[in-house]
Amino acid sequence: xxxxxxxETALLLVDPLNEFLSEGGKLxxxxxxxxxxxxxxANLKKxxxxxxxxxxxxxxxxxHAGTGDDYDNWKFLNPAQQAIKDNxxxxxxxxxAEVHPDxxxxxxxxxxxxxxxxxxxxxxxxxxxxxxxxxxxxxxxxNRANTCIDSTGRxxxxxxxxxxxxxxxxxxxxxxxxxxxxxxxxxxxGHAVLTTDQFLKQI
Amino acid sequence: xxxxxxxETALLLVDPLNEFLSEGGKLxxxxxxxxxxxxxxANLKKxxxxxxxxxxxxxxxxxHAGTGDDYDNWKFLNPAQQAIKDNxxxxxxxxxAEVHPDxxxxxxxxxxxxxxxxxxxxxxxxxxxxxxxxxxxxxxxxNRANTCIDSTGRxxxxxxxxxxxxxxxxxxxxxxxxxxxxxxxxxxxGHAVLTTDQFLKQI
Amino acid sequence: xxxxxxxETALLLVDPLNEFLSEGGKLxxxxxxxxxxxxxxANLKKxxxxxxxxxxxxxxxxxHAGTGDDYDNWKFLNPAQQAIKDNxxxxxxxxxAEVHPDxxxxxxxxxxxxxxxxxxxxxxxxxxxxxxxxxxxxxxxxNRANTCIDSTGRxxxxxxxxxxxxxxxxxxxxxxxxxxxxxxxxxxxGHAVLTTDQFLKQI
Amino acid sequence: xxxxxxxETALLLVDPLNEFLSEGGKLxxxxxxxxxxxxxxANLKKxxxxxxxxxxxxxxxxxHAGTGDDYDNWKFLNPAQQAIKDNxxxxxxxxxAEVHPDxxxxxxxxxxxxxxxxxxxxxxxxxxxxxxxxxxxxxxxxNRANTCIDSTGRxxxxxxxxxxxxxxxxxxxxxxxxxxxxxxxxxxxGHAVLTTDQFLKQI
Numbered sequence: 001x002x003x004x005x006x007x008e009t010a011l012l013l014v015d016p017l018n019e020f021l022s023e024g025g026k027l028x029x030x031x032x033x034x035x036x037x038x039x040x041x042a043n044l045k046k047x048x049x050x051x052x053x054x055x056x057x058x059x060x061x062x063x064h065a066g067t068g069d070d071y072d073n074w075k076f077l078n079p080a081q082q083a084i085k086d087n088x089x090x091x092x093x094x095x096x097a098e099v100h101p102d103x104x105x106x107x108x109x110x111x112x113x114x115x116x117x118x119x120x121x122x123x124x125x126x127x128x129x130x131x132x133x134x135x136x137x138x139x140x141x142x143n144r145a146n147t148c149i150d151s152t153g154r155x156x157x158x159x160x161x162x163x164x165x166x167x168x169x170x171x172x173x174x175x176x177x178x179x180x181x182x183x184x185x186x187x188x189x190g191h192a193v194l195t196t197d198q199f200l201k202q203i
Numbered sequence: 204x205x206x207x208x209x210x211e212t213a214l215l216l217v218d219p220l221n222e223f224l225s226e227g228g229k230l231x232x233x234x235x236x237x238x239x240x241x242x243x244x245a246n247l248k249k250x251x252x253x254x255x256x257x258x259x260x261x262x263x264x265x266x267h268a269g270t271g272d273d274y275d276n277w278k279f280l281n282p283a284q285q286a287i288k289d290n291x292x293x294x295x296x297x298x299x300a301e302v303h304p305d306x307x308x309x310x311x312x313x314x315x316x317x318x319x320x321x322x323x324x325x326x327x328x329x330x331x332x333x334x335x336x337x338x339x340x341x342x343x344x345x346n347r348a349n350t351c352i353d354s355t356g357r358x359x360x361x362x363x364x365x366x367x368x369x370x371x372x373x374x375x376x377x378x379x380x381x382x383x384x385x386x387x388x389x390x391x392x393g394h395a396v397l398t399t400d401q402f403l404k405q406i
Numbered sequence: 407x408x409x410x411x412x413x414e415t416a417l418l419l420v421d422p423l424n425e426f427l428s429e430g431g432k433l434x435x436x437x438x439x440x441x442x443x444x445x446x447x448a449n450l451k452k453x454x455x456x457x458x459x460x461x462x463x464x465x466x467x468x469x470h471a472g473t474g475d476d477y478d479n480w481k482f483l484n485p486a487q488q489a490i491k492d493n494x495x496x497x498x499x500x501x502x503a504e505v506h507p508d509x510x511x512x513x514x515x516x517x518x519x520x521x522x523x524x525x526x527x528x529x530x531x532x533x534x535x536x537x538x539x540x541x542x543x544x545x546x547x548x549n550r551a552n553t554c555i556d557s558t559g560r561x562x563x564x565x566x567x568x569x570x571x572x573x574x575x576x577x578x579x580x581x582x583x584x585x586x587x588x589x590x591x592x593x594x595x596g597h598a599v600l601t602t603d604q605f606l607k608q609i
Numbered sequence: 610x611x612x613x614x615x616x617e618t619a620l621l622l623v624d625p626l627n628e629f630l631s632e633g634g635k636l637x638x639x640x641x642x643x644x645x646x647x648x649x650x651a652n653l654k655k656x657x658x659x660x661x662x663x664x665x666x667x668x669x670x671x672x673h674a675g676t677g678d679d680y681d682n683w684k685f686l687n688p689a690q691q692a693i694k695d696n697x698x699x700x701x702x703x704x705x706a707e708v709h710p711d712x713x714x715x716x717x718x719x720x721x722x723x724x725x726x727x728x729x730x731x732x733x734x735x736x737x738x739x740x741x742x743x744x745x746x747x748x749x750x751x752n753r754a755n756t757c758i759d760s761t762g763r764x765x766x767x768x769x770x771x772x773x774x775x776x777x778x779x780x781x782x783x784x785x786x787x788x789x790x791x792x793x794x795x796x797x798x799g800h801a802v803l804t805t806d807q808f809l810k811q812i
Binding site (some may be wrong): 003005053074076078079080117118122123136146147150151154155157158159161162163176178179180184185187188189190 | 278349357361401
C-alpha cells in the first residue's frame with residue numbers, strides 16, 4: 001500500500017512565488033544558484049502536475065502580500081520581515097507576489113490565508129482547511145528552504161501530520177541553507193525526505 | 204535602555220535535562236562533544252544564576268516524560284519520537300528526565316506543560332504562561348540545538364515574541380547541527396544570537 | 407488609573423457587517439429586533455468614534471467572505487456554515503459582506519484575516535496582530551452575540567487577554583441569545599460586561 | 610452507516626471531577642440541582658461504559674489541579690479562576706481534583722494535559738492526541754455546561770472536528786446555564802445535541 005493514500009495526502013506548495021523563482025523577482029538573484037542546481041522549477045511543475053493527475057489535493061501556503069507599510073507599527077520585526085519592508089518584497093498586486101506561472105493555482109486547489117512569517121500554519125487557516133478535507137499527510141515543496149519550508153514542516157509535525165520534504169523542489173539563498181534543511185534538520189524532525197522522482201514512484 | 208527589560212523578558216530553558224547533559228544520561232555521549240566545546244553546562248548555570256539575580260523570570264519548557272508506551276498507538280512518529288520510544292528516553296521518574304542539578308527549578312520559576320515533540324510552545328501552556336506574566340521577549344537556551352531549540356525559537360517568533368538564542372548555552376549531536384542553528388537558521392528567523400557574556404552585559 | 411490604558415487596549419469589532427446590521431442584509435430581519443432594542447448601531451458608532459478619538463486601536467475581525475462554494479468539500483459544516491452556504495450569506499463583493507457604513511475601517515485600523523467559523527482568533531492572525539501592537543485588553547462588540555461574540559471572547563481569555571463585552575453594542579437573533587451571552591456566559595468566563603456609556607467613562 | 614464510526618470517534622469527558630459531582634466536592638452544592646435533574650452521574654457512567662464496550666476511545670480533559678497559589682502573579686484572572694483561587698478548588702492531590710469514581714480512567718484511555726481556563730483544547734495537547742489517534746468526531750460530556758463544556762465544543766468546531774453534546778450528561782450551576790448551552794448555543798455552533806440514549810442508539 002502506498003504511504004501516500006490519495007485522499008489523505010496533500011501537496012503543500014509554500015511560497016512558489018515569482019519573487020523567489022522568476023527572472024525579475026526581487027529574490028531571484030539569491031535563490032537562482034540553488035534553484036538551478038536542484039532543478040527546482042522543473043521539479044515543482046512535474047510534482048504539481050503529477051499530483052493533480054493522481055487526484056492529490058494541491059494546497060498553496062503563500063506569504064503575506066502587503067502594501068509596503070504593513071509592518072510599520074509592529075513591535076518586533078525579524079530579519080526576513082525587516083528585509084521585506086526595506087526592499088518592498090511581496091507587494092500586493094506586483095509580479096513578485098504572484099505564483100510562478102508553471103504552478104498556477106487551478107480550480108479545486110486550496111489556498112490558505114497568507115502567512116506573515118515563516119510557517120504556513122502559523123496564524124492562518126491551513127490546519128483547518130487540511131482537516132476539513134481529511135488530509136493527514138503533507139508533502140512540502142517551495143521556498144525558502146531554511147525559513148518557510150523548515151518552519152512549515154515543523155508545524156506540520158507538531159500538529160500531528162506526516163511531513164515529507166521534496167528535496168529537489170525547494171530553493172534557498174545558499175547551499176548551506178539547503179544542506180541544513182535537507183540533511184540536518186528535516187531528518188531529525190520530519191518523517192521523510194524524498195526527491196521528486198522518489199516521491200512520484202510512491203503515488 | 205536595555206533591549207531586555209527585566210519585567211518583560213524571560214529566560215526560557217528548553218530541555219536542560221540529565222538525559223542530554225549529565226554523565227549517565229542516555230543522550231550524553233551524543234551531546235558531550237558540542238557541550239564540552241561550547242561550555243554549555245557552565246554557561247547554562249551562569250546564565251540562569253544571573254537572570255535570577257537580575258529578577259528575570261526563569262521558565263522551563265521540558266520534554267514529555269513518559270512511561271515508555273505513550274507513543275504506542277500514535278499514527279505518525281517522527282525520528283526523535285521513534286528513538287525516544289526505542290531507547291526509553293525521558294522516562295518519568297528516571298534520572299534522565301530530571302533537570303540538570305546546576306539549573307534546578309526554584310520557587311518563583313514557571314514550568315510549562317511538557318512538550319511532545321520539538322517546540323516548547325506547541326500543544327502546551329507556554330504562550331499563556333508568558334502572556335499572563337507580561338513576557339514579550341524570550342531568551343532561549345538548552346537542548347537540542349536543531350530540534351527543540353530551533354523549533355521553540357520559530358514558534359516564539361510566529362507568536363509575536365522577540366527571540367534571542369544564547370549560542371554557547373545550547374548543545375547538539377554534532378557541530379553541523381550547532382552551525383545550522385546558530386549561523387544559518389536563527390539569523391534568518393530570530394531577533395538576536397548572543398553568547399552568554401554578550402547577553403549578560405545587556406541586562 | 408484607567409482599567410483600559412490606551413496603548414494596551416483594542417476595540418475589537420466582530421462582524422459589524424451589513425448582512426447583520428443593514429436594511430437589505432440577509433440576516434437583518436433576524437437581528438433587527440435585538441439591535442433596535444439595544445440601540446446596537448448607534449452604540450457601535452459612538453463606541454468606535456470615541457475609541458478612535460482616544461487613540462485606542464480599532465481592530466476588525468470579519469467573517470470569511472466567500473464565493474458561495476467555499477464549503478463544498480468540507481467534511482463537517484456546522485449549522486451556521488450550512489446556513490451561510492444555503493443562503494449565500496457573506497458573498498465576497500456583495501453589500502452584505504461589507505462593514506456597516508457607520509463604522510467603516512479607517513487608515514490605522516487593523517483588519518485581521520477573516521474567520522471561517524465563530525471565533526475571530528481561530529485560524530487567523532488576530533492574536534499575532536494584537537501582540538505585535540502591544541494589546542493586552544480587548545473590548546468586544548458586534549455580531550452575533552452567542553456565536554462570534556461569545557467565541558471571540560472565550561478565545562481572548564484562553565489566550566491571556568483581558569476581555570470586556572459591550573452589552574449594548576451587540577445583536578443576536580433573539581433576546582434569549584442576548585441574555586445567554588450577556589448575563590449567563592460572559593460573567594462566567596470574561597472579565598467585564600459594560601454598556602457603551604459605562605465603558606466610555608473609563609477611558 | 611453510523612454517524613459515529615468507532616475508530617474516528619472519541620468520548621471526551623471534560624472535568625468529571627468530584628469537586629463538581631460528589632458529596633463533599635466544593636462545587637457540589639452548586640451543581641447538585643442540575644445534575645440530579647438530568648441524571649448526570651448515571652448518564653456519565655452509562656455513556657462511558659458503553660463507549661468502552663463499543664471500542665470508542667475515551668479521552669479525559671481535566672482542569673488544572675494546582676497548589677493553591679498558581680495564579681498568584683497572573684495579570685488577568687477571570688471570575689472562574691478568581692473563585693478557584695479564593696476557594697482553593699481543584700487542589701492537586703485533593704479529593705475534589707480526582708475523577709468521579711464512576712468514570713475512573715482505565716488503561717487505554719487518553720488523558721490530555723490539564724487546562725487552565727475553560728476549553729479542554731486551549732493550551733493543551735488535546736488536539737494533537739486526538740489527531741494522532743485518528744479522531745475526527747468528539748462527543749462531549751461533563752462539567753460545567755456553559756463554561757468548560759461550551760468552550761471545549763466551540764474549540765472542537767474551530768479545529769475541524771464534528772462536535773456532539775450529550776445533553777443529559779452535563780451539569781451546571783443553574784437551569785438557565787443548562788438551557789443556554791443545550792438549547793441556545795450548541796445548536797448554533799455545534800453539530801449535534803443528543804441525550805445519552807439517543808447517542809448510544811447510534812453507535
